[in-house]
Amino acid sequence: MTKNGRQEKIAQFAAGYDEVEKALKGFPRDALVAHPLPGKWSACEIVHHLADSETTSGIRLRRLLCEEYPVISGYDQEVFAVILRYNLRDLQPALDLFRSTRAATTQILHLMSEEDWKRPGWHTESGLYTADTWLDIYSVHAHNHAAQIRRLHEELTK
DSSP, X not given: OOHHHHHHHHXXXXXXXXXXXXXXXXXXXXXXXXXXXXXXXXXXXXXXXXXXXXXXXXXXXXXXXXXXXXXXXXXXXXXXXXXXXXXXXXXXHHHHHHHHHHHHHXXXXXXXXXXXXXXXXXETTTEEEOHHHHHHHHHHHHHHHHHHHHHHHHHHTO
């Protein structure tokens, strides 16, 4: 990845929280746990997933930078949603965790050297994994979920 391409993705990553926050504006509080789209997560479940994903991804990046060839474990996000009772928990702590973890990780991304970006690890589900791989995934992750929240809201207002 070029340095300019990487900087664009870092900016996109940094903007992810704001995108989710915008998607939640005007979302009816009593509908945050609704499932208007069968088989899809509620807005509340999406936010809790983002908080768990953000903390997990932050550790993944830190391990890539600080360990020699770390093994990056996958996890079952559906199991997290059920066992961690995403739809029964208050949304605000998850939003706060998502925001603060993303802000701290963004600082690291801006300070990384070219060598840092190339340090290899191994992901248990997808194989070779570098910080560039990580950035490709997480630069769009929050934006994709913000779009899901907007679709849920649209479905609720039909």
